[in-house]
Amino acid sequence: MRLAFKAVMVVVLTLAILVPLTMVRGTINERQAYRQEAVEAVAQSYARAQGMAGPVLVVPYSEQVEVVEPDAQGVPRTRQTVVEGRWLYFPKTLALEGKLLPSIRKRGLHQVRVYELQGTLAATFDARIPDADPARPRTLGTPWLDIGIADVRGLTGTPTLKMGATALPVLQGQQGRNEAGVHALLPEGAIVDGRLAFPLQFGFALRGTEALRIAPLADSNRIALASAWPHPQFNGDFLPRAPRIDGNGFKAEWEVSSLASNAQAQYREGGNVDGKQALDAIGLSLVEPVDLYSKLDRASKYGLLFVLLTFVGFFMFETIRQLPIHPIQYLLVGLALAIFFLLLLGPSEHIAFGIAYVAASVACIGLLGFYLAHVLRSRARGIGFAAMLGLLYAALYGLLLSEDNALVLGSGLLFAILAAVMIATRKVDWYQVAARSPTPAIVDLDADVDARATA
Numbered sequence: 001m002r003l004a005f006k007a008v009m010v011v012v013l014t015l016a017i018l019v020p021l022t023m024v025r026g027t028i029n030e031r032q033a034y035r036q037e038a039v040e041a042v043a044q045s046y047a048r049a050q051g052m053a054g055p056v057l058v059v060p061y062s063e064q065v066e067v068v069e070p071d072a073q074g075v076p077r078t079r080q081t082v083v084e085g086r087w088l089y090f091p092k093t094l095a096l097e098g099k100l101l102p103s104i105r106k107r108g109l110h111q112v113r114v115y116e117l118q119g120t121l122a123a124t125f126d127a128r129i130p131d132a133d134p135a136r137p138r139t140l141g142t143p144w145l146d147i148g149i150a151d152v153r154g155l156t157g158t159p160t161l162k163m164g165a166t167a168l169p170v171l172q173g174q175q176g177r178n179e180a181g182v183h184a185l186l187p188e189g190a191i192v193d194g195r196l197a198f199p200l201q202f203g204f205a206l207r208g209t210e211a212l213r214i215a216p217l218a219d220s221n222r223i224a225l226a227s228a229w230p231h232p233q234f235n236g237d238f239l240p241r242a243p244r245i246d247g248n249g250f251k252a253e254w255e256v257s258s259l260a261s262n263a264q265a266q267y268r269e270g271g272n273v274d275g276k277q278a279l280d281a282i283g284l285s286l287v288e289p290v291d292l293y294s295k296l297d298r299a300s301k302y303g304l305l306f307v308l309l310t311f312v313g314f315f316m317f318e319t320i321r322q323l324p325i326h327p328i329q330y331l332l333v334g335l336a337l338a339i340f341f342l343l344l345l346g347p348s349e350h351i352a353f354g355i356a357y358v359a360a361s362v363a364c365i366g367l368l369g370f371y372l373a374h375v376l377r378s379r380a381r382g383i384g385f386a387a388m389l390g391l392l393y394a395a396l397y398g399l400l401l402s403e404d405n406a407l408v409l410g411s412g413l414l415f416a417i418l419a420a421v422m423i424a425t426r427k428v429d430w431y432q433v434a435a436r437s438p439t440p441a442i443v444d445l446d447a448d449v450d451a452r453a454t455a
């Protein structure tokens with residue numbers, strides 16, 4: 001019964017350590033929220049995550065139509081009225097080639113990834129104006145081109161727009177749409193025999209924060225991007241064809257047909273490059289494969305495992321070696337293991353994660369080795385436990401650096417630890433161990449006081 005009580009006590013203490021571990025994870029989440037606030041602050045002064053949609057050709061028109069309405073006496077009367085409308089035409093082909101120049105902006109302790117997209121967009125249009133109805137006289141307005149940009153503050157310098165050899169002035173906003181972007185009016189005479197057919201070139205430099213989306217609005221779209229950033233994340237509705245990624249950066253190319261995209265229909269229904277009615281788009285983000293706070297969060301998830309393994313080791317020493325360990329000693333060691341993650345969080349925001357990890361590990365292992373040498377009444381046992389913790393910390397560091405194999409490595413580590421414990425205790429007679437479980441010593445305080453008084 002004494003052995004069972006001790007086992008229950010170990011379980012209760014292990015669960016009790018969840019409280020400080022949960023508080024540490026709360027602190028990590030809070031610091032991660034501060035990092036997101038830093039991203040928002042940089043985006044406010046630099047430019048937020050960018051998106052592009054277009055160009056789209058818009059042809060306005062007005063028609064005179066006859067409307068039959070009852071007059072005040074209810075007698076039907078025919079009157080003339082003007083109805084206004086517009087036609088939307090998407091490019092036949094669109095080719096965008098761009099280079100992303102990444103850089104880092106710091107806000108407090110946090111680093112925010114930003115970029116400048118230096119791009120050239122070439123598009124071709126071949127628009128046919130519907131034949132007019134003789135009964136409905138029609139007047140065509142001045143056509144224009146709309147180009148949607150998520151955050152126009154990111155435009156650097158003055159973009160250039162050419163219709164063939166004719167330069168078009170770039171104007172602010174999308175005409176006729178309550179969306180951010182730019183537009184340009186077509187020159188007189190652009191419509192020839194009810195047709196608008198011309199090539200278009202748009203040169204621009206666009207800054208943004210961490211992410212980029214480009215909507216494939218043409219019938220045939222080709223988008224090619226390159227950057228020196230070695231960790232891209234392709235997260236849009238379409239994946240690139242055979243992207244090349246290495247230590248020098250990446251190159252990626254997308255080929256998207258209107259048959260595979262709903263972007264044109266979504267644009268007609270009021271969709272935009274971001275927001276609730278986002279268009280189908282290719283997506284790209286400049287990310288760190290395993291950033292600081294994901295490492296810290298992943299590390300804290302293994303905290304309970306560290307405490308449990310240490311307590312199991314104590315329990316085995318106490319039962320097999322007949323070495324009594326007080327619950328307070330269990331608790332102090334568990335708290336030291338929990339504080340390791342807090343020690344790791346603070347310095348890692350100022351120095352490299354690897355250096356911070358080594359410093360926090362050495363501090364905790366040194367403290368626990370010194371303390372356990374006295375608790376276990378043997379310097380060799382204290383050093384042995386410290387060595388075991390060192391191996392665990394080294395294994396955890398490998399798990400934190402692994403982006404794709406963390407689950408495989410973690411499950412393998414757990415299996416190896418369980419196998420080691422089972423092999424080490426395979427010959428232990430637990431009934432005999434329970435029968436000779438140590439009884440805590442009882443000290444007669446009154447007798448001790450009398451003896452001191454006599455002395």
